Amino acid sequence: MAQTLPMAEAAQTNLAGLTKNDYKGLPSTLCQGCGHNSIAAQVVTAAYEMNIVPQNVVKFSGIGCSSKSPTYFLNRSFGFNSLHGRMPSLATGALFGDITLKGIGVSGDGDSASIGMGQFKHTMRRNTNMVYIIENNGVYGLTKGQFSATAEVGLTLKKQGVNQYMPIDICMEAIASNASFVARSFAGDPKQVKELLKAAFAHKGIAVIDIISPCVTFNNQDNAYHSYSWGKDHEAPLHEISFIPARDEIMLPDEFEEGSVREVEMHDGSSIVLKKLEKEYDPTNRYSALNILEQSQENNWLVTGLIYLNPSKPALSDKYNLVDTALNRLDESSLRPGPETINEINSLMF
């Protein structure tokens, strides 16, 4: 888990002694207005506000416009822009190097739901310790506008014709494969993106955030499900969400009245406060999670918010009874059995 310190004040440096600038990355090379850019900005803010030490974070991505994002935040963190669809396996291995590091992965809908479906699913069932952001635009941006697996049936794109295949619902997939933290958001709703990112950072295990992130160049027609305007018109937040760090007294934001809120405690004592909107929603119940997703598919709602959370499932790192020192700092004395053992071994070889 990333080392977190109490929430940053309004001051110029946060409790990690860093300015917001220290959380930035290189200038974006994505299109102006691309949803991915606003998500990268929220990663910067969330990390800053959470007082995360960038050196305690490792960034991962696959290939795509979305997968370029890790270059646009947390310049002081190690990063790996890997292969198309293969971020999960690479991250899984890398995180064993030092399990005190927090992983943050950024992927695309093509990267995770098309070519990467297998690795995506298996990372869910392993409960790998990482935040897994999918910048979902229903299209392949970097290869110039083909259907991804999340494109809606009937979507029409230049050169591609009409999409014929049922879309993949990333949140439903994550839940079906037993992910322990599943959320959906919308790049056009930066506040929610930020709070969800904070909660995801605090989660131990896999935290999937499926963020609808419009591709302004290839799939932003008003009637496209992954466009800004469709998102704005159809967003149906489940709740208003605020993340409260562990050591803070729970002071509800002003607009959160007692009684209208539900609080979910995280493994480290931090908590997520959910303000009820239209109806009550319980994100700790897998059954209602599946239910709300099925309903939103049927009714074309863009349901956003924390869809499912189980804060107490053992994370991948818990399943291996590892020594306290980071594995990658062990030296020969702990890695090579002593010379005295070799005779014993030979004697076992009939």
Added chain:
Amino acid sequence: MAQTLPMAEAAQTNLAGLTKNDYKGLPSTLCQGCGHNSIAAQVVTAAYEMNIVPQNVVKFSGIGCSSKSPTYFLNRSFGFNSLHGRMPSLATGALFGDITLKGIGVSGDGDSASIGMGQFKHTMRRNTNMVYIIENNGVYGLTKGQFSATAEVGLTLKKQGVNQYMPIDICMEAIASNASFVARSFAGDPKQVKELLKAAFAHKGIAVIDIISPCVTFNNQDNAYHSYSWGKDHEAPLHEISFIPARDEIMLPDEFEEGSVREVEMHDGSSIVLKKLEKEYDPTNRYSALNILEQSQENNWLVTGLIYLNPSKPALSDKYNLVDTALNRLDESSLRPGPETINEINSLMF
């Protein structure tokens, strides 16, 4: 779709003029008592009873003990034992050769839920025209007993230790990715296997049957979820199922009383008759399907029967407006544009 004729009589030859022998394959080389053997036997019986013409069927499989099964039935059908985890793509391409052929694929839990997860999921969303049987034993049989992705948490196997990862629920995965026919059965319940196979044959589009099929050599300990004894003790059929071919008058089997049955009509006029057992279950509702699967996970039920059916979703072959002749019988006259076109084409090349 396979050409079906009215149901076979008790006579020695069926309405296709074939004996049951004509549906057989080579002798099995699997272990004695392997669940896969009894499934192969039911494929033979179901095909015989449905009067299927074997030449109208193409068989596919991946790699594994389960994937050897297609050699043990329908010797007169073409077959392809492909690569580990890659049956779906191979079948998808092959079925375009002649869309009047019915595909039947046999895979394993390792083959489809581990290495093959991606292709499995994408075949669901395309609604490929085939019966997709997964002989699910929670283990890799052919490589001698490692955990597959459907193995339950806590399962202990020789040389492998204790399984740590959440199991994949094949039916939930199929439904999450919008499969149009999803069933679960148990090799120890041959009658149900057979009736489900018939219904699957009659279905247009993808018909997934997840059959718990014990590996007697590596994973048949009494407390293992994929063993015969666990299955026997925990099977919770949703209904008693009978398949009624299109041209038959619906004559309910004796034990099916009026009122206690639900009838689901298939696209070709055949129907599935479900006899209510404990509670009413509606397999045409995706929501209740997800619900029952979630419940059975929580309660350790082996829910069997027809879990979900949507008989009217367009199948893959419907999405391509193909000529009536089988594509693989088209000749040069329809495949090569006439010589007169070449000048026009050249004139388009500025």
Added chain:
Amino acid sequence: MGQLIKNDFSIIVGTANGSGSQTSNSTILRALFKMGIPVSGKNLFPSNIQGLPTWYIIRASKDGFIARREEREIVVAMNKKSFEKDFASVTTGGVFYYDDSFGTPPAREDITIYPMPVKQIIREASDVPSNLRDMISNMVYVGILSQMHGIEMDKIETALSFAFKGKRKAIDLNLDVAKAAAAWAAANLQKVDPYVFEPMDKTHGLIMSDGNLAGALGSIYGGVQFVGWYPITPATSLAEELNEYLPKLRQSPDGKATYAVVQAEDELAAIGMCIGAGWSGLRSMTSTSGPGLSLMTEFVGLAYYAEIPVVIWDVTRIGPSTGLPTRTSQGDLNFAVNMGHGDTDNIVLIPGSINECFEFGWRSFDIAERIQTPVIVLSDLDFGMNQWMTEPFLYPDSPMDRGKILWEDDLDKLKETWGRYLDVDGDGIPYRTVPGNRHPAAAYFTRGTGHDPFAKYSEEPDVWEENLNRIKSKFITAKKYLPEPIIEKNGSSKEAIITLGSTVYAVRETVALRKQNEGKEFDLMRIRAIPFSDSVRDFIAAHEKVYIVEMNRDGQLYEELLVNMPDLAGKLVSVAYSDGMPPSASRIISEMQKKESK
């Protein structure tokens, strides 16, 4: 202004990716082409969608050399980000145009500098809707260049008309800006540079196309029936052109399709679908590039061993790994030939012109079905994504060869028992049936595991060995079905060059330049297929020294030749390098000279 330089120089335009300069650049290219001047255009774009520096290189060559040149006589700076770099890059004696809003470039005595008041011209041009101004700005340099160097305005109009499919409004919008800019230049700039275009008659009867379009069209004439693909630069447009042209050329009279194109979830699935389709008797193909090809490895091994025809277009970009997705190379040759564990061979076709991309489009299916094996067509980004002038596409000169396929009738007539892997004709190629053949003896079981001549599973050592040796023998048979290498004799010289694919253009220029400058003569052979024709051996044997020129680091064609003709090893000299740029004669010459001095 001294001696004029006519039709023999390059224009480099620096813009930003996604700023719409493609129309302007190809308008210049096409206008020159219509003026009868041999011309080539190469787009150097970054691996992003919008905003990063991009260059377009137009070369006019009265002698018909259309490879890239290193010289940059005319540089047009339309991107502030690359302004300085562009300025510095102008060849001595050259010309620098720039958008005057970028500020003034430093002094340089050795070149001519023309500022362009882009904003002003656009502002003054009537009727440009404000949302299109940025895009249309690019027409300013088109107009100015046309005025200053003699690109004919009516040819520009023809080119625009093509680009906008005859849509008058769009044509005029652009044309008006070009004309206004030309008028501005006529009024304000005084020509002091020597570079002029003059009409010639050297493009008559030629066409312009890119290799991906040509390959797609060729495949359609080859009767492609199934396409399984996954997007990847620079191969994407091949599949997209199939999507575009198949409905036009290959619908049945009742409007139904004789083909299916499926965008797969990845390359593993794309090739799997194609192999499935090939197995069931369809002419099937995919297009991909390095990373996708790597992913196809296991499946291609299956198709090799189970003997299933399939065509794979590898439009090569530079690797290893993700490499540079928008840069060219010939680095996949070794891999394509040997891909897969165990002993394998693959047939590789290497087109060396755009109309050969068309030809190999159809021919590859004949070869794949005849030999019953995967055929990999190695194109590259330079061919695939750039516009080239080329001979027109030729209608296939032979009927489709569907190979040894048996239908119900054939099986009825058969005397002997049919065996799927039985070598009846002694050429290594067995007969096959496909699903849907309802003859009772037609069905068989296909597998990637050991099998005997009757397709039965077998672990017998001699069965394995005989089968794999028979498969190897197919590749001897294959030779007579493969395109022969092309020899260009250049005198009775003792030295020769062997090259392949798109590199041949720079090599032809190399040969000409070295003859002209050094009096050295080289015969030239262009390889078009592996396994090699026997004439490759003859050619090498007939020369004393043969340079193998190719665009990769390791000299992969050289290595293939070594392995196939070890006895001729002493004659072969590898000249190989790869930096992502389309090759130039000057670099090739210097690389050759390095080897010669050794």
Added chain:
Amino acid sequence: MGQLIKNDFSIIVGTANGSGSQTSNSTILRALFKMGIPVSGKNLFPSNIQGLPTWYIIRASKDGFIARREEREIVVAMNKKSFEKDFASVTTGGVFYYDDSFGTPPAREDITIYPMPVKQIIREASDVPSNLRDMISNMVYVGILSQMHGIEMDKIETALSFAFKGKRKAIDLNLDVAKAAAAWAAANLQKVDPYVFEPMDKTHGLIMSDGNLAGALGSIYGGVQFVGWYPITPATSLAEELNEYLPKLRQSPDGKATYAVVQAEDELAAIGMCIGAGWSGLRSMTSTSGPGLSLMTEFVGLAYYAEIPVVIWDVTRIGPSTGLPTRTSQGDLNFAVNMGHGDTDNIVLIPGSINECFEFGWRSFDIAERIQTPVIVLSDLDFGMNQWMTEPFLYPDSPMDRGKILWEDDLDKLKETWGRYLDVDGDGIPYRTVPGNRHPAAAYFTRGTGHDPFAKYSEEPDVWEENLNRIKSKFITAKKYLPEPIIEKNGSSKEAIITLGSTVYAVRETVALRKQNEGKEFDLMRIRAIPFSDSVRDFIAAHEKVYIVEMNRDGQLYEELLVNMPDLAGKLVSVAYSDGMPPSASRIISEMQKKESK
């Protein structure tokens, strides 16, 4: 009974897969080993779990030759299905034992035939629980063979005690049957054949192991920290042995693990995890076979280009495609060296004995971390899954080489700016940091796309070219870290053989036989690594003719030599074949002679 034949013949036991004969067969093997007789055992099993014919070949060789032989002096038929075939296979002068419930074999004058009343002996042996009878039946032939050919019963007991880990009940159950069978044979069979075992002193100090276990143990002594794997025959047991021995050898004092083993969902994920772990500074490895290796192609290209250490064991089975999962081969060499699109090289280590499997287990990590690149260890099924006698495992003779890795302290001390891909030392190998290094200058961004010495993204042609050439130069540097080839001089001969891996056993015998029978002498070189040491060139140069003997169809080692030493091509002769069986000297001799007569 004429001249006795002592300690120099083979026993072949035919049983059914999954019938539990493995214990019996290895009991014979181990008993002979304990008698001091050089011995080898090879399991020929089908790709299924239960019920199909399986053979076990035991060869005793007083001269220490432990390759497979073609001769079958003693054949034991315990499987009705292969009864006839087994009977026919007995070498003239040989012996045939069979379970008498199979019926009587036809007459054969040239061999000795002994029926075995298996059921009767089991029935009469007291105490055999009925559910174990089938399994225990196999001890009958152990007992009979011991009586008839002189395998000492106390050595059988030792072997059983090892197999059952000292569990007295199981030992006795088996031993009693063996003794009963021996007693029956003593009473009922009259020895007329010449084959006898006699104690020797030729296995003293040796151990018995299979290559997968040796590789696993070696890796543990190499400090393996991360294993990502996916089951595949014949590589599975390597990972399973890691699971078995890591907890024993590598737990910290408080019982916690210094390693993690993850069974991945497939090979794409297995190698991905390993590369991730290698990137983050762990000694990481996977084990696989051909189909899995093919799937790893794209990722290995990434590791090559991003310069990430990782060790891949390819326990080769025969391919292409799924091939024969339970048959051996050396067919993956070319692929391993070149896998991936674009220009690539991989370091390949090829162990030639079981204790070298151990050695390369640890050494491969040193090399991978030193050169910062994937290292592929090419073992094969014959090594991996068969029991071999071997020199004992040697404790590593050098400390771990973690290569050029920088931690916080190192960075503090650094004068110059650190650049991930900067060639500071001129050996092509840059310095690296790993995640978890909290120094403010430690972090960098890794990618498979073009990058400059400071790991910044770059599309510049010269940056690309220089970087890839630097990477190539690492493989020159690598030579001094790689195991040298082993030369076995056999006189001042002009001819030599080069071979690799497990084939060396049959080649040694070839050399001995040809000297003995034809008086011909061959020097012998065993290659242990690619890139080749310079001594390979010297060796070839020093001989007139060099035969390259290997187990694959195409002569892949020969091809690698050609490509690396084209000037020596004229001296090289390829002797290659592959049928899935471990090589035998007699086949190699006949293949060599075919080439010689040409």
